[in-house]
Amino acid sequence: MDKLKGKGKEAVGKLTGDRRKESEGKADQAKATAKDKVDEVGDRAKGVTDSLRNDDK
Structure with missing residues (x-):
């Protein structure tokens, strides 16, 4: 979800010429x-743990 929001901000920044908005994206x-x-x-650490x-049992 955050990636999508960032892509949107970046696109708006590019379209409007707003470099700050583009950088925020x-x-x-x-x-x-x-x-x-x-x-x-x-997740990997939890899997190893x-x-x-289970090996101890």
Whole structure:
């Protein structure tokens, strides 16, 4: 959702010549990508933890 919002801001900025809005859109997209990566790492860590717990049984 955040990526889509960022793309919209960037597009509006390009259409209107508003470099600040365009930059905000790019920043929103980068923030969303970083958030996705952090979530992905967390999911992988949980999977490793779960598999280690199952090996102990």
